[in-house]
Amino acid sequence: MDRESGVGLLRAACERLRGQGCARAVAPLDGSTWFGYRWVVETSEEPPFLLEPRNPLEYAGWAREAGFTPWQTYRSTLHTAHVPDPRAAELEARFARLGLRHPVPRTLEADLRGIHALSNAAFVGNPLFSPLDWPAFEALYRPLLSKVPPEWVWVAEDGGRTVGFLLSLPDPTQPGTLIAKTLAIAPGREYAGLGRWLAECFYRQAFGAGFRRVIHALMWESNRSTNLQGHGRVIRRYALFAREL
Known part of the structure; x- marks a missing residue:
């Protein structure tokens, strides 16, 4: 055109x-x-x-x-090293009561439903947000999750309820690169800082596993989660x- x-x-x-x-x-x-x-x-x-x-x-x-x-x-930012969060010990202690795990085949159905409910709650304040019903969400995310190594998806639970998740995936077009695609946290002061803690766990594991590059992708610049990108270089707007x- x-x-x-x-x-x-x-x-x-x-x-x-x-x-x-x-x-x-x-x-x-x-x-x-x-x-x-x-x-x-x-x-x-x-x-x-x-x-x-x-x-x-x-x-x-x-x-x-x-x-x-x-x-x-x-914006999307590129990180080439893990810079430890100065609040890591505090956050680890605060959220020690939560279950933090990776999905496995026997939990995939429950995890998908938990992520669906959380996404509709967590993103409601984003511009132009509209809820996505379960069939449409499942059609969108089940094929994606089936292709992502489970160790690169984090689910945080509180009493069996999904209160946080971080979805990342290796980029097959760029060896050594991991993409942090979606981060969502349940609304409310009770979970303030959980996104920061999930990001710290993610970066520790990513660079510990030998990834040389982490891309924090497509973050809305008015969202507080852009604070998690503080040590990265902006590569795209x-x-x-x-x-x-």
Whole structure:
């Protein structure tokens, strides 16, 4: 697609939405944020990683020309060493009562259902969030989890209830690279700091297992979890664009 076609398509879509009574247009969005959204707006020499959005950088310029501006921003960071969390001992003691484990085949069904419930609760404050029902969630995540080595998925439980999870996966296109894809923690002050503790466990294990690179992927820049990326180098930035109609 060339510039003229891209800008024209966005403008035509906005006209159609305006005619249907819509007040705002958002791009790109493949139905909901459970599926493809965000455009790459800034990059580096680092190659694309598994499950990352891919688009020509020109798309952002075309969106601006069609009247869109960045509405929400995201980033991915690269870590090449484990920098121990100074609060690690405190966090370990605080969450010692929780069960922290990796899924195994006999627990996969229960783990999927726990992750589904937690995701719908934990992400409710994210822009454009909409709940995903169990059949759609299962169709999306079961194939993914079946391909991920279980030691790279963490589930935290409190009295049998899933209160945290971290999903990561090795990148087959970049040997020695591990991608931290999704981190979710149950709402409430009771679990404040659990995401930080899961990240510490993750980095310890990743670099201890010989991975040389960890990519903390596609984090919303308004989310407190971006604090977990403090020692990483930003390798990509993304944006979700919007315009009033």
